[in-house]
Amino acid sequence: MTAREREMAARRRAAILTDLGLHGSVRVQEIADRFGVSLVTARRDVVALARQGRLQRVHGGGVLVPTEADDGTRHGVIGVVIPSGHGYFQEILAGARQGAREAGVRLILATSYYDEAEESRIVDRLRRARVDALLIATARPTDQRLPSWFATLDRPVVLVERQCAARGVDYVRSEHEAGVEVALDHLAQEGHERVALAVLSSTPTSVRLIAGFETALAARSGMHAPFPPVTFVWEDQDLSQRNAALESLLDSCAATGTTAVIVHSDDDAVALLGLALERGLRIPQDLSIVAYDDVLAALGSVPLTAVAPPKYDVGRLAVSVAARRVTAGDRAATQRVRLVPRLVRRRSTAPPGTPPPGTTRTAPHDAGDRS
Structure with a gap:
């Protein structure tokens, strides 16, 4: 093999x-x-x-492999609220199920749509179902303000892939700011000096990616962003606005000599790859692409180097934190867990101007198109 x-x-x-x-x-x-x-x-x-x-x-x-926790003996019921139909959260849910087996608790799943009103209805329904604790990837992305239902909930809540500075709030999340730095470290080692960022603005992750990108670049010498982070939307399956933003991104890269771009999410990184290849660009010889999320990145026509948040571990640890709250109550210390993403290197990144396989730097004009 x-x-x-x-x-x-x-x-x-x-x-x-x-x-x-x-x-x-x-x-x-x-x-x-x-x-x-x-x-x-x-x-x-x-x-x-x-x-x-x-x-x-x-x-x-x-x-599933039977465990002692699957014999009907349960020590609590935990409600899980995650965005619907999103591949990223499926892996978190898989980790949560493993954590539930280990802790001897049962999970009840409800799906939201990044909609605060729907989220409030779901939480109320889970309260009536008498769950003992709640795991939630809330629609509210800010650190300081919690949803209105939070103050009225009389049971433990653990935020998943979110955080809040309010006293006594537990959370488990990927440290996306560090994830961007992981990508920049890789691109710096490859010799890239001009790097761009493009993010799907409709998700809370985008705020952290932009903050991490700007902070990391400010601390570096020899690397900069020729233009501000590009934000785009993807709503109601209408991709025209997203594609227009990605086309504009490619225009800006060409105009400024930008040689690498970090794209959130995977779907959009794969879309950028397709648009770049349609223009006749060679990936990674003409432009290196790093995807963020690593859900679909390996399936691109050029497999994409990606930053992979520790999704499975986030779900597993979140259940562990919630289960401890159920058993220990206020005696349990507040837990705020941040897990650092890792880089998965594939074929979409290389030093700027690297010749395609089978060629030499002395004859780059013979390189051809890898696509």
Whole structure:
């Protein structure tokens, strides 16, 4: 098995475990259909995960490994509120399910849509369901102000991928500011001096990415942003505004000699890659791209180098914090946990002007188009 095949197998198996955590079971046929692999390959994935103790094989697929916490003995019920249909939070939920098994608690899931009114209704419904604690990726992105329902909730709340400076508020989040610095460190090592940032402005993560980007660049010599961070929206499946912003980003990169760009989120990084290739740009020879989130980055036509927040660990630790609150109450110390993302290097970054594979720097005009 080549290094590329091993990487794809690892990514596929991580996704299988995410589905297992969400649904409790996986089927070989569904794995084959989803990833476009043979039944033999899908079955091999299930066998490998079973040998690692990550799932239990059954006829036609696999199920969660039984644990003591699955014998009906539970020590609390925790409500989980996350944005609907977002791949990023599916991995957080998989970690939360693992944390629930370890803590002997049961999870009740509710999905929101980054809408404060809907979020308030969901929280009220979970209160009536008598949950013992709440994990929530709230729609409110600011650090200082909490949603109105927070003051009236009479049970522990743990913020997930959010934070608040208010007294006694627990949270577990990825330190996205440090994630941007991880990306800039990598690009600096590659020799990039002019670097841009583009973010999906409709998510709370964008605020932290911009802050981290500006702070990190201010502390560096030899690297700068030729223009302010680009923000764009993606609403109601209308991509025209997003694509226009990305096209403008490419124009600005060309006009300023910018050689690398960090893009949040993965969907938008893949879109930028496609627009760049349509222009005849070579990735990474003409422009290096770093995706932020690492949900879909490996599936780009040029697999994208990405910053990967520790999503699974965020979910797992958040449940642990909530379970401790349930058992210890006010005696438990406030916990504010920040986990640092890591860089996953793939083929979309290289030193500026690097010739394509199989060529030399003495004849860059023979490089051709990698796309």
